[in-house]
Amino acid sequence: MNAESVAVEADGLWRSYEARTGWLKSRTKTIDAVKGVSFAIHRGEVFGLLGPNGAGKTTTIKMLNTLLLPTKGSARVFGHDVATQPRDVRRRIGYVFGGDKGLYDRLSALDNLRYFAELYEVEPREQRARIHELLELVGLLGRERERVEGYSRGMRQRLHIARGLLHRPDVLFLDEPSIGVDPVAARELRATVAALARQGMTILLTTHYMAEADELCDRIAVITDGVIRVIGTPETLKDSVATETVVEVEVEGQSDKHHEALGELPGVRWVEAEHGPAETSLITVRSEPGGDVYANVLSVLSDLRIVRITGRETTLEDAYVTIVRESAEVTRE
Structure with a gap:
């Protein structure tokens, strides 16, 4: 420069x-x-x-x-x-x-x-x-x-x-x-x-x-x-996580007990949940590309009422969260 x-x-x-x-x-x-x-x-x-x-x-x-x-x-x-x-x-x-x-x-x-x-x-x-x-x-x-x-x-x-x-x-x-x-x-x-x-x-x-x-x-x-x-x-930062599949699922019912199972699905990197009113939750699953992510997620959440399920493009927030979490893992090691 x-x-x-x-x-x-x-x-x-x-x-x-x-x-x-x-x-x-x-x-x-x-x-x-x-x-x-x-x-x-x-x-x-x-x-x-x-x-x-x-x-x-x-x-x-x-x-x-x-x-x-x-x-x-x-x-x-x-x-x-x-x-x-x-x-x-x-x-x-x-x-x-x-x-x-x-x-x-x-x-x-x-x-x-x-x-x-x-x-x-x-x-x-x-x-x-x-x-x-x-x-x-x-x-x-x-x-x-x-x-x-x-x-x-x-x-x-x-x-x-x-x-x-x-x-x-x-x-x-x-x-x-x-x-x-x-x-x-x-x-x-x-x-x-x-x-x-x-x-x-x-x-x-x-x-x-x-x-x-x-x-x-x-x-x-x-x-x-x-x-x-x-x-x-x-x-550039968004492209660094663009290989991820991001799935958002809005559900009705208590979803906390499903988080561990979602995290153990093949290829899943992160699982996050935002709780809304009347026991609704927005669950975000970020996974490696490939495989049937949607079917696997729906299988884990089969006992809950699915309001909607959508995929979306990665955002700067996705990239930021990935960088912060990966750096935290490096620090712990």
Whole structure:
């Protein structure tokens, strides 16, 4: 990769910390939150960092945006080292995180943005036009004089994005921006992120919503237990499990006792169940191709009422689950 095309680069990032365990006889143990993470993000790319809770996503982002120092390894943002040139890095980045913190509830959105514009050293003569531009971008124009305490979660998140863009950063870190928002607000947030991507902004996104990552990301890295397991495009990741047959069966009746039998069928890799109302369940069986998967599954579930049985194409969520589970097996070994 041409060095001039790289916006963010992590090289063997490692973050460890000391934790005390026990009460009467406490002892200190070292916990490795991130273990040798390496990747590079192209200029203008939307790069997804996916993983379960505690996998090391937020720790990695905090090292990249200078909030945590790496224990080992290095990272650069547009050539500036995060450990030795933090001020230069901060001038080039914006950081947006999910949740309610980071805004002043008793101030209006307009006053919040004016305050942060001063902190970000936005030129006074540019502030009015910049704030108006961002309010329009995130869909809050006309509501900017209302107190933030009256905003919905989705409106707050859009204001978070506006705040992170005030100083025209070259890289935007979005750490689970749609967490806890309703589907309509999440769609609006995705539209905002897509608009930023079309403008050429470099974005690092963490999310638990696979549809969001599939829609927005050019490439995705999956991290578990502090280690990057795979990096690729959404299509590449989906193709990695495209050889699977995925069967979904909706049933009425108690299905828990059938899970073990389904898992022992020839070629079956995973069995999952989501319980619905009135003792209904949606059972997902993922199997190697070949053989009569449908007939075998129906045979095991013969004492239940089958509402529907369908096959579907593999999704990014299927690929993600496979990667996470396989990495867990490797870790246990």
